[in-house]
Amino acid sequence: MLSLIAYTNTLSAAPGETIAVKVGSYGARTYRADLRRIIQGDRHPDAPGYKDEAIALDLGGERVARHQAIRAGSYVQIADRGNVLAELSSFTLAVPVLPTLIGDTERTIFHLTGIGLELLIDAEGRACAKLGDARLTLAAPLAVKQWILLILSFDKGELCLSALTRESEVIAAGKTSAALSRNAPVAVMIAARAPGENHFDGKIDSPVLFSRALEPLEAVARLALPQNLSRLPDLVVFWDFSRSIDGTEVIDASPHQLHGRTAQCPARAMTGWRWAGQCQDWRQIPELYSAIHFHADDMTDAEWQTDFEVTLPKSLKSGLYAIRLVPDGDEAQAYHCVFAVRPPRATASGNTVCFLLPTVSYLAYANHRLGLDVPGTEVGMGRLVEIDRHHAFLQEHPELGFSFYEVHGDGSGVFHSSRNRPVVDLQPGIKGFLGGLGSNVWQLTADTHITGWLEHQGVAYDVITDEDLHRDGLALLRQYNVVLTGTHPEYHSLQMLDALQGFVDRGGRLMYLGGNGFYWRISFSDAHPGVIECRRSEAGIRPWEPGQGQFHHAFTGEYGGLWRRNGRPSTELAGLIMSSQGFDLSEPYELGEAASDSRADFIFDGIDRTLGRKFGAFGLSGGGAAGMEIDRADFALGTPRNALILGSSKKHTDIYLMTPEDMLDPTPDMSGTQNDTIRADLVYFEKEGGGAVFSVGSIAWAGAMAWNKYENEVARMTWNVLRRFDKRN
Amino acid sequence: MARYQITADDVPFAREFMADPFGYRSPGLQRVLNVMRGLGPQGKYVILCTEPYRRWQLARLPARRGEAIEAVEGVNYDDLGTAERDVFLRRWRDLGGPELPLELLTMRR
């Protein structure tokens, strides 16, 4: 278990900039911090050895560790202004809801604090209203995943609650006597009683308040014509969730303008109670996307206090770093806050080699629970799930929030991931679930096989993050001859792809040293700093779908899903496309005729290129260079005609299956021992203008590079390519 | 989800697994493993890394997020192959598989 966890305000900082560190104790009493440069993070006995480097920088002495809690759950908060809400003496609240989880606990839909008015679903799943000491509960429990219109009115000491179907059929109704009294400042909470308390799971569609008691059918008739609401003299507020969908604002469309804000990124651009398939893109008919889907376990900002700040020395070289926090003097229990020191912003570093740290893919997998939540993970691993102390901590602390691989408590997909919270699997030296027989490392730790090798070779290199690339674009890459990817750069924004494509189109050289790269689209948003959105529409290997009509991102309106379905297949950039995955064993490539092409001479310098020879039959990730997630060249899907296919893996275990996007018509021959599409291809191609691309199409490649302390033919080939790519013609 | 039932016809696949718990599988063994490994999450066998890459302890997953993983006291392994064989035999029994020949049971360690 972890006795202390932490996060920083950024995953990338330039020399001279300041990083804020936020620490939470989960048992630790004290800690000391130091700055480390991370070199090689795999602790397997056959790996080249864990290696980092202390940076001489005083981060202060021993500090007291304090607990900082995490309050998961999204909501909307609105403050009263001009006593619009405080002076209500009679009212009707009309709100369509679609609960996705009921039972166990009370779940608040709407809470008017200071007046003590609350509309909720009780622990038995029944709609319930509270006003002061009065409590009114409807007889029949609500159904989940069905729209229901709740109409709550109060006038002259009588509180009435009705539940109606979308077709205006009254399911249940009741009334009780109650009194309205104000005892504190008035504010509104939607989808929670208070932050972290009695959160609602499900959709809420644009609540409306009127200043008099209405008959339920009249209120429903008004909800059906939202465009008429703002001119009704008895309208108090109309929180129109279909406006400002891409931001955190919640707009009151009434003349009072009691606007509010969302917190913890509930899902917006969600179909409302009047959506019936009229459109698929919220930008076409936004008024049908009038719902917000709230989750009791949404978590995009832990909102922790800063414990200390670190100003990076101006002379600090670019690289992969961590602020290491050692609790109670026990180095073995250290927590690492990993970040990149990017090159200085105003001047070029002089380095011509750049390692692109795939922080977006790290966030996509942040705090992932595949081996904990999904029984089938073991089937895909082909062996028992290993639990290290960070996994055990994750299991007990779901409030840390999820990755794109999880579903929420109500079974709906996780659309958002964030760096504004502790990400306990973004640390060197930890175990993965999917890393294959051997080291079983994934993402960051697997990527340190590459940084360790760069250090071993004595390469001077810069490290930049995906977020740097997204913000700065090609302007950031111009100074480099070569960009190296990590082992699993799976998720990309359009801006990131454009920058990389622009780089190779203008003479840049790309070494794609991973698998399943450039696969899913994500979006950033200035309204949600540090958060990314992903909607897994239609195809792709995916743990959930976004729901009908909800395939467009709320952040940008972009159509979510595979880049392959969005006109930007990875073949265009990298020459390869996702073919299969399996997390047990890896295989060698068998060398093809193109290995003997004179254009590939430099690649095979010092390497036997006999046709059919097995290349890379070793490694820390499954025992071969080709495995875990693998990509093939496919000329029909856009691999450049001039691409040389230097080698291909020729068989994989039957855990490797065809992807859903390839498996149009399933037949029982779509597994690794039977189907030729299930392979990793090793590809090289040149571009007009001097650009060139070397792609390995395998997550396991770097695990082979690190084999035998980087002394092997896979490392040698990688070196041959890097050396040549770094020379400008 | 799983439909397949382990019967006496699967004994040769138990033999195949006990001989080599990793590697390529016959289709029959793969089917047995799919049933076993798809179990859970409640009570699912996992292994805790008690000493990184050196020692593991048998444990079982809880039913729900937030609940603790329960270690099985006294069941430790010094290598992954031993862990795989032991869990295979436990699941064989849990799934109502027929008696296995003694020589397979003694391959456990």
Ligand SMILES: [Fe+2]
């Ligand atoms: Fe992936």
